[in-house]
Amino acid sequence: MSLPSPNLDDRTFQDIVDDVKRQIGRRCPEWTDHNVSDPGVTLIELFAYMTELTLYRLNRVPEKNYIKFLEMIGVTLESASPAMTDLWFLLSRSIEDIDGEEAYERTLRARETVASTVRTEYEESVDFTIDTDLSLARPRLTQLFFGAGEAKSTDPAPIRDMPQNEEPFLIFSETPKEGDAFYFGFEGAVSRNIVDLEIDALQSAATGLNEDYPAQRWEYWNASEAMWDGLEIISDTSFGFNRGRGAVKDGKPTGIIRIAFPANLSTRLIDGRRATWIRCRYTTNLPAKGQDQLRPNEYQKSPEVKSIQASTVGGVVPASHCVVIVGKEMGQSDGAPGQVFSLGQSPILPRSTGEAVLVGEQGVPQSEWEIWTEVDDFAESLAADRHFVCDSFTGEVYFGPSVRQPDGSVRQHGAVPAKGRTIVFSSYRFGGGLRGNVAAGQIEVLKSSIPYIATVTNPRRAEGGREAESLERAKLRGRMLLRQRDRAVTVEDYERLAIEASSGIARAFCIQPKARHTTAEDSNPIPPGVVRVLLIPALGAGKEVPRPLDFRVPERVRKNVESYLDERRLLTAVLETGEPDYVYVSTEITIAAEPNADSDRVARNIRSRLETFIHPLCGGPQGDGWPFCRTLTLADIYAQIQVAAGVAFLLEVKFFVSRLINVEEGRLSREEAVASTEGIRLKPNEMIATREHRVRVRSFASLGNSEDS
Numbered sequence: 001m002s003l004p005s006p007n008l009d010d011r012t013f014q015d016i017v018d019d020v021k022r023q024i025g026r027r028c029p030e031w032t033d034h035n036v037s038d039p040g041v042t043l044i045e046l047f048a049y050m051t052e053l054t055l056y057r058l059n060r061v062p063e064k065n066y067i068k069f070l071e072m073i074g075v076t077l078e079s080a081s082p083a084m085t086d087l088w089f090l091l092s093r094s095i096e097d098i099d100g101e102e103a104y105e106r107t108l109r110a111r112e113t114v115a116s117t118v119r120t121e122y123e124e125s126v127d128f129t130i131d132t133d134l135s136l137a138r139p140r141l142t143q144l145f146f147g148a149g150e151a152k153s154t155d156p157a158p159i160r161d162m163p164q165n166e167e168p169f170l171i172f173s174e175t176p177k178e179g180d181a182f183y184f185g186f187e188g189a190v191s192r193n194i195v196d197l198e199i200d201a202l203q204s205a206a207t208g209l210n211e212d213y214p215a216q217r218w219e220y221w222n223a224s225e226a227m228w229d230g231l232e233i234i235s236d237t238s239f240g241f242n243r244g245r246g247a248v249k250d251g252k253p254t255g256i257i258r259i260a261f262p263a264n265l266s267t268r269l270i271d272g273r274r275a276t277w278i279r280c281r282y283t284t285n286l287p288a289k290g291q292d293q294l295r296p297n298e299y300q301k302s303p304e305v306k307s308i309q310a311s312t313v314g315g316v317v318p319a320s321h322c323v324v325i326v327g328k329e330m331g332q333s334d335g336a337p338g339q340v341f342s343l344g345q346s347p348i349l350p351r352s353t354g355e356a357v358l359v360g361e362q363g364v365p366q367s368e369w370e371i372w373t374e375v376d377d378f379a380e381s382l383a384a385d386r387h388f389v390c391d392s393f394t395g396e397v398y399f400g401p402s403v404r405q406p407d408g409s410v411r412q413h414g415a416v417p418a419k420g421r422t423i424v425f426s427s428y429r430f431g432g433g434l435r436g437n438v439a440a441g442q443i444e445v446l447k448s449s450i451p452y453i454a455t456v457t458n459p460r461r462a463e464g465g466r467e468a469e470s471l472e473r474a475k476l477r478g479r480m481l482l483r484q485r486d487r488a489v490t491v492e493d494y495e496r497l498a499i500e501a502s503s504g505i506a507r508a509f510c511i512q513p514k515a516r517h518t519t520a521e522d523s524n525p526i527p528p529g530v531v532r533v534l535l536i537p538a539l540g541a542g543k544e545v546p547r548p549l550d551f552r553v554p555e556r557v558r559k560n561v562e563s564y565l566d567e568r569r570l571l572t573a574v575l576e577t578g579e580p581d582y583v584y585v586s587t588e589i590t591i592a593a594e595p596n597a598d599s600d601r602v603a604r605n606i607r608s609r610l611e612t613f614i615h616p617l618c619g620g621p622q623g624d625g626w627p628f629c630r631t632l633t634l635a636d637i638y639a640q641i642q643v644a645a646g647v648a649f650l651l652e653v654k655f656f657v658s659r660l661i662n663v664e665e666g667r668l669s670r671e672e673a674v675a676s677t678e679g680i681r682l683k684p685n686e687m688i689a690t691r692e693h694r695v696r697v698r699s700f701a702s703l704g705n706s707e708d709s
Contacts, residue, residue, distance in 0.1 A: 080466060081502075082433075129324050139310040180282040184197075199256070221278075238257055321432060330423045360424075437463060464504060464556055488569045507616065511533075511684050534685065536551065536687065593646055
């Protein structure tokens with residue numbers, strides 16, 4: 001992406017001429033002939049021409065030169081990145097009921113299916129386009145197995161068939177034990193499908209079962225990792241196979257287990273039968289759930305089931321915050337080197353697989369057109385190479401130039417489209433930015449008309465949306481690049497390169513390995529040779545009090561950083577990336593306000609200062625983020641409160657801390673008081689973050705009366 005350069009003086013030749021002519025009436029009133037034939041006007045035009053040449057040279061100095069030098073060493077702006085999330089599409093009825101209708105299209109096409117947030121009076125809608133095709137297929141449940149015994153990570157326990165009649169059967173051992181599993185085998189493609197399992201079970205047959213938290217873990221066979229992996233259960237109204245169809249609990253029908261199948265499903269041979277396998281495994285080794293720290297109970301008797309049926313009711317597909325333009329015709333080639341064509345939108349997102357330039361003749365099918373390859377530059381391109389360069393910032397496409405060599409010959413860098421050929425961009429995306437980081441459940445409008453699709457939603461918040469890199473950040477990268485080049489050797493190198501790897505990373509901290517011993521402060525010591533880099537994501541505007549989930553680094557961003565650092569590390573270094581263990585800080589503060597001060601405004605001022613000061617990105621003494629390993633002391637709080645407007649003096653400060661105990665839910669532990677004299681000491685892998693600050697303001701005139709703010 002090219003760097004925008006400033007125009008120090010944007011006056012043109014005609015602007016200068018017009019400006020001087022306007023001065024004639026005031027400075028030379030006797031001069032009345034202003035026509036171009038007048039000799040005086042000729043002199044004005046001559047001086048305007050010379051001035052324009054001076055301005056032209058002026059615009060090539062200080063800042064402009066600096067920016068152009070950055071371009072020469074390969075520093076360009078990082079493009080915006082789109083937020084990504086999963087979309088759930090639900091059918092108005094199961095696919096079995098509409099499968100026979102020829103008019104029903106069971107495939108949602110990538111780049112064509114668009115969903116968005118609701119457009120309001122104040123905000124435009126945010127569009128999300130699905131990234132891959134979604135095929136909804138009839139799930140053929142052909143195998144039901146029961147496995148007893150201790151389950152292993154890769155191989156199931158010995159298996160026996162289920163009875164084929166509708167007599168009730170146990171899905172686990174009569175007295176369930178750890179490792180018992182109930183296997184489901186599907187034929188056909190069910191990846192990314194949302195499937196309902198209709199359970200016909202004996203009501204309350206299982207004794208000891210906690211229906212609010214059954215001792216069951218659903219898993220699927222992950223061939224890429226060669227292990228059983230966790231399977232997402234959207235809802236379970238059978239309450240652990242303990243209530244069947246036709247029953248009612250809390251006024252709602254029961255007996256349906258709704259499962260979201262992942263994308264990486266594959267077949268596996270079990271007991272001589274090949275199928276796509278999932279299983280429900282009995283285990284009490286599950287984490288606590290909810291505010292009440294609910295845990296599953298041991299069963300005294302297994303659930304009993306008479307029959308199970310499967311039906312597809314929807315699908316899950318990844319989507320990105322972008323608009324896709326397909327088949328953009330940019331014009332026709334004139335056969336000259338160095339041609340430039342414009343896409344009409346900017347900035348555009350980095351190209352993905354299948355997004356390229358096509359060159360061909362009108363009337364010929366595009367499948368037979370030439371496919372040209374995008375490159376970063378034409379330095380290594382030969383005259384026959386079908387290469388192009390795309391500037392994401394301006395939305396312009398460049399073809400190879402001709403460069404005159406020192407010996408007078410001309411070298412062609414990259415091929416030139418033949419004269420009269422049509423230039424088409426197969427598809428490209430534009431969009432991205434912070435607007436795409438919408439909350440869960442906000443995407444609910446289907447912009448593409450698809451029969452039988454009833455609803456669409458995003459079960460999880462969209463993450464990863466970042467604005468295009470600023471010029472100031474690019475200039476900083478340029479200075480670091482010249483000083484340290486492109487190798488990760490020191491701690492500072494790892495931190496700098498981690499931030500450089502992605503605009504989604506705001507700060508990074510590299511923990512140095514301990515050579516011989518660790519101290520009591522090191523809860524997670526780093527062995528020699530291992531380099532651990534902690535990442536803090538970039539947060540959008542309005543994140544003065546971030547939630548725990550806001551600090552999660554998207555997996556896509558983390559892998560990009562890890563890959564970038566892996567290419568630049570020393571061969572002897574073992575790289576690990578992760579996130580800091582955040583310590584969330586709350587305070588209880590009592591102050592005396594100045595006479596005639598508004599207590600509410602004073603409290604707001606104090607809260608605002610503390611929320612900014614105790615912040616991983618904008619806090620700390622320098623305002624560039626709280627320093628790693630730095631203790632938050634009582635003196636720090638005093639300093640922030642004393643300079644707040646309306647504060648007479650400070651009466652009392654109490655610290656409270658909490659830590660993250662559930663990553664998926666973003667749930668925190670209960671607040672624990674910290675002795676004020678000690679402050680909050682951070683370990684090397686910890687970082688503080690602001691939470692709630694409770695301010696009690698007392699009148700300066702009468703400290704006996706208090707009011708809470």
